[in-house]
Amino acid sequence: MNHEPDERGYWGEYGGRFVPETLVAPLDELTKAYFAFRNDTAFQAEFSGFLRTVANRPSPLYFAERLTRELGGAKIYLKREDLNHTGAHKINNCIGQILLARRMGKKRIIAETGAGQHGVATATVCARFGLKCVVYMGTEDMRRQELNVFRMRLLGAEVRGVDSGSRTLKDAINEALRDWVTNVSDTYYLLGSALGPHPYPLMVRDLQSVIGRETRSQILEAEGRLPDLLIACVGGGSNAIGLFHDFLSDDNVRMIGVEAGGRGDRLGEHAARFKPGGRAGVLHGTKSYLLQDDDGQIALTHSVSAGLDYASVGPEHAFLYDCGRVEYTSVSDAEALSAFQMLSAVEGIIPALESSHAVAHAVKLAPQMPPDKVIVVNLSGRGDKDVATVAEEFGGIG
Amino acid sequence: MSRITRKFEQMKAQGRKGFIPFISAGDPDLETTAEAVLLLAELGADIIELGVPFSDPIADGPVIQASSQRSLAAGTTLEGILKMTTELRDRTQVPIVLFSYLNPLLNYGIGRLAVDAAAAGIDGVLVTDVIDDEASAISDTFAKNNIDLISLIAPTTIDERLEQITQHANGFLYAVSRTGVTGARTETSSEAEELVKRTRRFTDLPIAVGFGISKREHIEDVWQYADAAVVGSAIVAQIEEAKNRAELLKRLRAFTISLLPER
Numbered sequence: 065m066n067h068e069p070d071e072r073g074y075w076g077e078y079g080g081r082f083v084p085e086t087l088v089a090p091l092d093e094l095t096k097a098y099f100a101f102r103n104d105t106a107f108q109a110e111f112s113g114f115l116r117t118v119a120n121r122p123s124p125l126y127f128a129e130r131l132t133r134e135l136g137g138a139k140i141y142l143k144r145e146d147l148n149h150t151g152a153h154k155i156n157n158c159i160g161q162i163l164l165a166r167r168m169g170k171k172r173i174i175a176e177t178g179a180g181q182h183g184v185a186t187a188t189v190c191a192r193f194g195l196k197c198v199v200y201m202g203t204e205d206m207r208r209q210e211l212n213v214f215r216m217r218l219l220g221a222e223v224r225g226v227d228s229g230s231r232t233l234k235d236a237i238n239e240a241l242r243d244w245v246t247n248v249s250d251t252y253y254l255l256g257s258a259l260g261p262h263p264y265p266l267m268v269r270d271l272q273s274v275i276g277r278e279t280r281s282q283i284l285e286a287e288g289r290l291p292d293l294l295i296a297c298v299g300g301g302s303n304a305i306g307l308f309h310d311f312l313s314d315d316n317v318r319m320i321g322v323e324a325g326g327r328g329d330r331l332g333e334h335a336a337r338f339k340p341g342g343r344a345g346v347l348h349g350t351k352s353y354l355l356q357d358d359d360g361q362i363a364l365t366h367s368v369s370a371g372l373d374y375a376s377v378g379p380e381h382a383f384l385y386d387c388g389r390v391e392y393t394s395v396s397d398a399e400a401l402s403a404f405q406m407l408s409a410v411e412g413i414i415p416a417l418e419s420s421h422a423v424a425h426a427v428k429l430a431p432q433m434p435p436d437k438v439i440v441v442n443l444s445g446r447g448d449k450d451v452a453t454v455a456e457e458f459g460g461i462g
Numbered sequence: 463m464s465r466i467t468r469k470f471e472q473m474k475a476q477g478r479k480g481f482i483p484f485i486s487a488g489d490p491d492l493e494t495t496a497e498a499v500l501l502l503a504e505l506g507a508d509i510i511e512l513g514v515p516f517s518d519p520i521a522d523g524p525v526i527q528a529s530s531q532r533s534l535a536a537g538t539t540l541e542g543i544l545k546m547t548t549e550l551r552d553r554t555q556v557p558i559v560l561f562s563y564l565n566p567l568l569n570y571g572i573g574r575l576a577v578d579a580a581a582a583g584i585d586g587v588l589v590t591d592v593i594d595d596e597a598s599a600i601s602d603t604f605a606k607n608n609i610d611l612i613s614l615i616a617p618t619t620i621d622e623r624l625e626q627i628t629q630h631a632n633g634f635l636y637a638v639s640r641t642g643v644t645g646a647r648t649e650t651s652s653e654a655e656e657l658v659k660r661t662r663r664f665t666d667l668p669i670a671v672g673f674g675i676s677k678r679e680h681i682e683d684v685w686q687y688a689d690a691a692v693v694g695s696a697i698v699a700q701i702e703e704a705k706n707r708a709e710l711l712k713r714l715r716a717f718t719i720s721l722l723p724e725r
Contacts, residue, residue, distance in 0.1 A: 081594070084520070084616070085618075085638065086616040086617070086618050088623065089619065228531075235518075238518050245520075246641055346565045346591070347518065360565045362517045
């Protein structure tokens with residue numbers, strides 16, 4: 065299987081570029097710069113260097129010994145993206161893109177954020193490289209992720225609240241695109257997930273694929289063989305594609321993407337695009353699976369985790385779903401919350417609510433698998449930011 | 463020949479320039495929109511752009527975003543809009559262009575829309591977020607039903623693209639006056655004139671200029687170098703202010719008269 069999109073950014077029928085005419089020129093400029101970056105060894109070396117010194121890579125592959133024993137089935141390893149600087153996988157993409165923005169001579173960086181992890185990572189690299197930073201964030205997410213809002217401001221970013229629609233990630237992307245279309249000449253849009261118009265889904269995947277490459281060599285060292293199963297949560301899908309990419313051609317490695325099942329199956333109660341009700345459509349510059357109503361209006365979504373609370377999904381995931389290479393499932397808010405507690409108590413690791421969805425699915429599957437099987441769960445972020453939300457869900461901190 | 467092309471030829475013969483108002487269909491409801499279309503045609507609109515509401519209008523500023531939301535809250539659908547224009551065709555022959563984002567159209571089905579829109583008296587469709595090959599495919603399907611896909615050009619569009627876009631364009635070209643989203647501005651931009659001049663090297667198609675045009679002087683300025691001026695947010699703002707249908711039509715009449723230069 066070829067995992068490259070075609071030159072117009074399509075994987076099968078998904079992807080492409082659906083944007084106002086004004087954005088064609090900056091996207092062409094970005095594509096040209098990115099493809100030069102992709103093939104430039106000096107630049108790749110610079111990227112690897114900053115991944116080491118800024119992001120603290122490689123991140124460990126951790127054997128979750130007590131969790132494995134507790135569940136009594138397959139061995140569970142955690143890819144510890146939560147131990148990266150800024151606490152999530154988002155920093156990988158941000159370092160790559162900020163180097164690109166710098167090379168392109170852009171002075172002003174804009175970004176969207178849902179849970180705030182991408183906003184914090186963007187604010188961090190902007191501070192490190194001395195660039196002006198504006199982060200758009202839905203006001204509902206600002207409420208849910210107050211701590212991250214403060215972190216971004218501390219890092220020198222301007223956080224602009226977005227009060228339209230569901231006041232979450234989708235609306236933050238709308239506003240970032242409006243900013244970009246207005247300030248095309250000096251502004252770089254540092255998109256945080258493997259979605260949006262070409263070349264973003266490809267570029268973000270490439271920059272995140274360090275997760276899978278490290279995992280491969282780490283599991284070979286630990287187990288002497290490839291894993292049987294990879295599990296990652298899927299919002300936009302960057303941590304998942306980052307883990308999966310390097311294994312897509314290994315037919316014996318099963319992969320599962322876990323979406324947010326929210327609190328029910330009806331439209332508006334979840335963010336599971338591959339559930340019945342999701343179908344192909346165009347949002348934010350790309351064609352992919354999309355939660356929409358009968359009139360093609362984008363549906364509101366719900367998840368306890370702000371980072372998974374999004375109506376569309378990266379186009380490569382749509383392609384991998386259709387061709388069956390990756391399986392997609394969902395877990396509910398309640399299951400994710402229970403996995404959050406379990407990992408905290410059993411391993412001493414507080415996972416992000418997003419990552420808790422992946423952990424929750426591993427908790428379901430591991431007991432059904434024999435002890436000689438190996439699961440790798442992408443622990444995409446740490447959960448400090450979610451402690452207040454979880455306390456609220458369980459009826460207060462006391 | 464389409465109603466749009468005929469209209470521009472007629473204007474050319476009369477030596478005058480065009481006025482193209484935009485309103486969101488279904489804001490505050492479709493009955494009012496139908497009345498507003500008739501009024502605008504009576505007051506001298508040469509073509510009318512009807513916005514198809516979308517939940518996530520990334521090319522629009524706050525005024526049209528709010529207008530789309532009001533329309534959606536009133537339950538407006540593409541079916542409903544086409545039903546309204548079907549009924550309007552007994553009462554006016556003003557060319558009507560739907561202004562939409564892609565997803566509601568994709569959801570309806572492009573082939574089905576071409577047939578239904580033609581039957582509903584729609585003359586053109588402008589899709590804000592479709593370009594290149596995807597635009598060509600839609601344009602071909604629409605052309606078979608005598609509907610023009612109106613192409614957008616922007617100050618950032620390079621000459622090579624202008625050449626490609628104009629080769630496949632029908633009806634007229636919509637020149638975005640400046641980088642940015644829709645919305646009234648106090649000043650017009652000099653970028654628009656430069657864009658129109660560059661485009662003229664590749665095509666004889668009529669060129670309308672939109673985005674940010676909100677005053678009589680802006681229209682007069684656009685008429686110096688282009689074929690028509692589009693006014694959107696400034697008109698929609700009048701609709702937003704009105705408390706009921708009678709007041710809305712009264713405001714719309716007064717504002718349009720104040721806006722439209724002598725021709």
